[in-house]
Amino acid sequence: xxxxxxxxxxxxxxxxxxxxxxxxxxxxxxxxxxxxxxxxxxxxxxxxxxxxxxxxxxxxxxxxxxxxxxxxxxxxxxxxxxxxxxxxxxxxxxxxxxxxxxxxxxxxxxxxxxxxxxxxxxxxxxxxxxxxxxxxxxxxxxxxxxxxxxxxxxxxxxxxxxxxxxxxxxxxxxxxxxxxxxxxxxxxxxxxxxxxxxxxxxxxxxxxxxxxxxxxxxxxxxxxxxxxxxxxxxxxxxxxxxxxxxxxxxxxxxxxxxxxxxxxxxxxxxxxxxxxxxxxxxxxxxxxxxxxxxxxxxxxxxxxxxxxxx
Numbered sequence: 001x002x003x004x005x006x007x008x009x010x011x012x013x014x015x016x017x018x019x020x021x022x023x024x025x026x027x028x029x030x031x032x033x034x035x036x037x038x039x040x041x042x043x044x045x046x047x048x049x050x051x052x053x054x055x056x057x058x059x060x061x062x063x064x065x066x067x068x069x070x071x072x073x074x075x076x077x078x079x080x081x082x083x084x085x086x087x088x089x090x091x092x093x094x095x096x097x098x099x100x101x102x103x104x105x106x107x108x109x110x111x112x113x114x115x116x117x118x119x120x121x122x123x124x125x126x127x128x129x130x131x132x133x134x135x136x137x138x139x140x141x142x143x144x145x146x147x148x149x150x151x152x153x154x155x156x157x158x159x160x161x162x163x164x165x166x167x168x169x170x171x172x173x174x175x176x177x178x179x180x181x182x183x184x185x186x187x188x189x190x191x192x193x194x195x196x197x198x199x200x201x202x203x204x205x206x207x208x209x210x211x212x213x214x215x216x217x218x219x220x221x222x223x224x225x226x227x228x229x230x231x232x233x234x235x236x237x238x239x240x241x242x243x244x245x246x247x248x249x250x251x252x253x254x255x256x257x258x259x260x261x262x263x264x265x266x267x268x269x270x271x272x273x274x275x276x277x278x279x280x281x282x283x284x285x286x287x288x289x290x291x292x293x294x295x296x297x298x299x300x301x302x303x304x305x306x307x308x309x310x
Contacts, residue, residue, distance in 0.1 A: 048061065095125070105297075147201075166265070
């Protein structure tokens with residue numbers, strides 16, 4: 001059945017008049033009459049009896065009216081929902097991210113994104129970077145945020161934009177090192193340090209940086225993620241080499257009670273972030289727009305971290 005002819009039929013049934021239906025639909029009477037005739041021909045049933053220039057619906061027309069109302073109402077609802085999705089008024093965004101940004105930074109960006117779009121539902125899951133890559137590879141999440149390590153067997157199932165930032169040195173604000181504009185491996189020689197565990201690329205980079213300069217690396221604490229290390233820095237028990245996104249998360253968390261300063265570290269220890277998406281599932285308009293906003297925020301943080309001390 002032609003949906004336009006079905007809409008004509010419904011309006012004629014509602015008004016009981018072709019002329020009034022034509023006015024409501026902003027169509028001509030001949031066009032409506034032709035639409036009704038085509039509908040009857042398609043169904044092989046006469047829907048109206050013509051009595052004294054009036055249309056009297058037959059019993060079958062009343063049944064069709066019920067069906068037409070349901071069909072056109074569902075179509076109208078589908079159109080409204082698609083417009084809402086297009087205009088970011090409705091939709092679902094599924095994100096899986098590594099712990100550093102997912103604690104404070106990522107929720108802040110999500111909050112800013114959804115502030116004017118209250119009907120967007122967001123699912124945020126926290127996993128390690130290798131797990132993020134595996135979960136995006138299942139094609140069940142829209143966006144994955146991870147740091148990149150060794151290649152993974154699932155990488156062929158991923159697409160991604162790569163952003164690179166240099167790690168920072170986190171020191172207590174009362175530490176003499178806090179007055180420096182740049183902290184070097186020599187400055188940290190023999191001082192208690194917090195680092196990531198050996199399987200992470202920054203551990204290897206940190207060890208290499210100290211060896212190259214002849215500095216002594218005194219590892220007092222090691223953790224799976226960057227954020228826990230900041231507790232030891234706050235307590236004045238260690239310094240730590242951390243990534244810019246974890247530093248930004250701390251700034252959001254600490255607000256005006258910041259006990260830590262983040263200072264550029266030399267030699268530079270790069271860390272590569274990946275914003276991953278499923279390779280075999282097109283991104284929604286919502287996911288594309290959010291990813292653009294997230295990448296812009298990450299680039300801002302990386303740029304500011306490289307320009308000056310916090």
